[in-house]
Amino acid sequence: MTFLDRHLLVDGVRLAYRDRGEGDPVVLVHGTPSYSHEWRHVAPAIEAAGHRVITYDLLGYGDSERPLDRDTSVAAQTELLLSLLDELGVTCPTLITHDIGGAIGQRVAVLHPGTVRRLMLIDTVSYDSWPSETWREIIRTRLESYAGMSAEDFEAMMTRQLTMTVADESVMTGDELRAFLAPHRTPIGRTSFFEHQVRHYDSRWTEELTDRLGEIAVPVRIVWGREDRWQPVSYAERLVKDIPGAELVVVDGAGHFLMEDDPDRLTREVLDFLAGP
Secondary structure (H helix, E strand, O other): OOOEEEEEEOEEEEEEEEEEOOOOHHHHHHHHOHHHHHHHOOEEEEEEEEEEEEEOOOOOOOOOOOOOOOOOOHHHHHHHHHHHHHHHHHOOOOEEEOOOOHHHHHHHHHHHOOOEEEEEEEOOOOOOOOOEEEEEHHHHHHHHHHOOOHHHHHHHHHHHHHHHOOOHHHHHHHHHHHHHHHHHHHHHHHHHHHHHHHHOOOHHHHHHOOHHHOOOOEEEEEEEEOOOOOOOOOHHHHHHHOOOOOEEEEEOOOOHHHHOOOOHHHHHHHHHHHOOO
């Protein structure tokens, strides 16, 4: 299902991961509704450029364990990432983060200063930008009924969601669409989507950082698809003002899944960022 090829017990749960290359460590943190598959075009190029690259599936996502008795909020995922780094002996990596992975990255940079060397935020959630009003209403009033929808209705819903992630909708068709749907095509996968992802869509984890983003003391590059339908560019413009020294790159013709619309451009941005201080 993914290009991950290793598993590790971290704080009593199993995480799937990939650890390749040598040199300065780089950790790729994916978002939702996604998994490490989204980094398949980016990770090999970073490895080839002389970096140790760690890619993993968040708890409850992709090939990682999906325990129904564990917290999978971005707050809990932040602590789990720090434990994973300890297990792997990784210190002061660069974090390349996307969507809710960006919330994890923000939390690490603010709440655990000195833990990371650099931070890239790609079409990230922030402030009160998530979840959408539709998901807020579903979480508040109809989550249980949604969790019980048929496999056909669920796949249709997920297909609509995934199609919205790209500017060029032809990108999210055929084999590519099937790859993003794959983790959800079982009863466990459908349950996991609601329990591990949707149930934990909660902006309090980023809103509590709003007045503390100025404490981030590492280089930050914000990279955004101009046609992102989920996270408007206005949030990127707000972040670049609130994070000291941050720089903003807006990519035309790209949506929320920038790594699908323009993987070559994103790879260039990552490599350029890694070449800096």
